[in-house]
Amino acid sequence: MKFSEKWVIRFSIIVVLFSGLAGCSSGNSKDASSAPPNEATNGPASTDTAESKRFENRVTFSATSLDLSDDGNYMDDAIYKGFDEKFNFEYKLIPLSWDNWVERDRIWINSGDMPDMMFWNFDFKDYMNYSKQGLIKPLPKDYEQKYPNLAKALSKTGLADYLKSLDPDGRLYMVPNVIYYTPVTETTDLVLDAKVLYYRKDWATKLGIQIGDTITAEQLAELGKAFVAQDPGGNGAGRTIGISSQPYQLYSAFIQTHNSFYNQFYKAADGKYIWGGMEDSTLDGIKSFSNYFKQGFIDKDYYTFKGKEHYDKFDTGISGMFIDGASAANVNERYQAFAKANPGINPEEAIGLATVVGPDGKFHGQQNILNYWAGEVFSPKLDDETFDRILSILDYIATPEGQRLIFAGVEGKDYKMEGDKLVITREKDEQGNFKYMGDMYPSYYFFYTKVVLPDDWSAQDPSLPESIRNTAVNMFRVKEKITNLVPPDYDVMFLSAPNKERFNVVIDDSITQIILENKDIETAWSDWKKSVEPKVKVVLGEINGALSK
Known part of the structure; x- marks a missing residue:
């Protein structure tokens, strides 16, 4: 979930003991x-x-x-x-x-x-x-x-x-x-994965490459290689990076596009639960990523990223693409950051957004989004x-x-109503942006x-430019038309079972290790699956024993 720049949800919480404040009563x-x-x-x-x-x-x-x-x-x-x-x-x-x-x-x-x-x-x-x-x-x-x-x-x-x-x-x-x-x-209340590809649209245009609302991994690779080879940003030979993002973001584009559930336990068509990491389609995605990584357009340091290093590389013109969420607030934040780093360049003209689709032409985003x-x-x-x-x-x-x-x-101070339309009138800051409500x-x-x-x-904030809101909303509406929507499976998410609660296999970390070892992918993945199979089996036994009919 992406909130405004003032509040970023932290999914990793550092737990420390409470001290100092006493509880209060009404x-x-x-x-x-x-x-x-x-x-x-x-x-x-x-x-x-x-x-x-x-x-x-x-x-x-x-x-x-x-x-x-x-x-x-x-x-x-x-x-x-x-x-x-x-x-x-x-x-x-x-x-x-x-x-x-x-x-x-x-x-x-x-x-x-x-x-x-x-x-x-x-x-x-x-x-x-x-x-x-x-x-x-x-x-x-x-x-x-x-x-x-x-x-x-x-x-x-x-x-x-x-x-x-x-x-x-x-x-x-x-x-x-x-x-x-x-x-x-337009057609569902289910929440869709917000991740999309942000790319330098002006660079692509300069190279004669047109990208629509969707892009395959193969097309993404061709665009990245063109950025590296032809250096439309004028960085100098060998300095331009095709795409730069954190591991989980890159894997969403190159691995999850082969298997929506590559990192989850889920119910298969026969009603039995399986683990996506064991499926052949997950291996197909890993092989695809490994092949593209060797082609040199993916940031060679992607696995070291702890924060938002890929933003800096994009804003400074070193990288031509990154993967990130596309809520309206996030799109606006990214455009503003780019504009600040690139005075005189209109971010709406320079940056394009596209949904990464799988070989089947469908969107395979993260599942069980709540x-x-x-x-x-x-x-x-x-x-x-x-x-x-x-x-x-x-x-x-x-x-x-x-x-x-x-x-x-x-009303009357910060906004006014013109019929059904809400028009923001609140104060602006030195950059000409509406002041943040919390300030x-x-x-x-x-x-x-x-x-x-x-x-x-x-998604409807009238303080954001309408064009940005439309860009963000369009990405969601593109996705919903080309995805197989699956309601969240609360039963498996909340199932309390000893081995399930101890399950500590972080598949993204394992993928990264195998990629960097530069070994034969099929052999390395087969060996890895054998090493984790006992853990997977006992968890599947618990899940299927409790939930399968």
């Missing part, structure tokens, strides 16, 4: 406010006496979140005040660190001293244990009727319905955050009135009005990662 004070309109379901705000008094008591709750600072003031800006006017609340925000939030959350929950609302990195096994032990509070049984906008967002995650199906009482004990509330695709990330859990000590207030706030976040408040700001309104950092994640807004 408090209450009194004041008055009004109920929110139910915009997403096109219902007017209720005017009956009971509803108007629903938020009469002012409440206070504690909540954790990432991207907060210890000395931040999160109750003075217009975003918080917009929520406060509707819901009459104060919050005590507790910052989480990327380094320690997973372990800190676990300690808080197990100690029974968790804050009222906690931003939580979902773990299935922990979820089942916490819910059974009463360590986290379930959503009300009637939440779908009482909070219809929130319920709609939860249904989009897929996870919420799955978790309810496992509970004896059909209860849900968390609010998973949906990534795409409004799908960028439409949620992290979520909110609640203290079992939380009183019902405060819980209702929190859920009402989350329900409002899942409305168009709530999303506008968070991501567009104040203007600190409370943005709390609200923007709740219920609906920023990816959803980025």
Whole structure:
């Protein structure tokens, strides 16, 4: 998942022990406010006496979140005040660190001293244990009727319905955050792998090469070799690199295009689970990559990349291609970085995007991509009135009005409506770009990662150039027409079994080692498969024993 430049999701968490902050519990004070309109379901705000008094008591709750600072003031800006006017609340925000939030959350929950609302990195096994032990509070049984906008967002995650199906009482004990509330695709709600090829379109044009919306590995190789041989960037002999990216990105273009499940356990057509690493199609992809690597257009140092070195090589004109995600926010970020490094060159004219397809002409992206990330859990000590207030706030976040408040700001100041069109009018920075919402309104950092994640807004964000949004959305719509869509298989992902949980075969690392050893690929791969086969077999035994019919 790619968020804006201010927040990059880290999938590798450094776990350290929690110290310092004590848990907080809810408090209450009194004041008055009004109920929110139910915009997403096109219902007017209720005017009956009971509803108007629903938020009469002012409440206070504690909540954790990432991207907060210890000395931040999160109750003075217009975003918080917009929520406060509707819901009459104060919050005590507790910052989480990327380094320690997973372990800190676990300690808080197990100690029974968790804050009222906690931003939580979902773990299935922990979820089942916490819910059974009463360590986290379930959503009300009637939440779908009482909070219809929130319920709609939860249904989009897929996870919420799955978790309810496992509970004896059909209860849900968390609010998973949906990534795409409004799908960028036309025919499906399933989330597609966002990775695409970014290439120097101006270089290709200079060489008389035309690339469409899709590109095969063979065409990619021809383009890369042409960049190296003809040096359209004028780097000098031997200095231009065809493509530069991290291993997993390159393997998505050259190996995964042969087998979508090359690195996963998955259910085959006969209903039995297999491991993609053992299939002949995976070997075909590895042989293909090895052959192309020997041709010299792939960055010879690709295996050393730890971060974003490939960005620098592309922006400075050393490399002509890279693989990366193509959310609208990421495309815009890449264009801006390129423009900064190349004054006078229009990035929209210089950079092209294409979907890499397999030998069959289909898109074979990463499978089992989930439409949620992290979520909110609640203290079992939380009183019902405060819980209702929190859920009402989350329900409002899942409305168009709530999303506008968070991501567009104040109407009349930060944006205006021209009919159905939202026009951004907020301040710009020295580079002429609209200022980042978090720099203007600190409370943005709390609200923007709740219920609906920023990816959803980025696909329609009017602060981004329309041409960039269209470019990003087009890549998703190209893919959905040329892929075999497979719903996430929660059963196998969440299956708890001893050998499956200990399975530590990292196939990308093994591929890299075999490529660099420069041995006969078939022999080396055969030897490697024999070495890991015992581990694979016992895991498949557990999976098939539990899930196969």
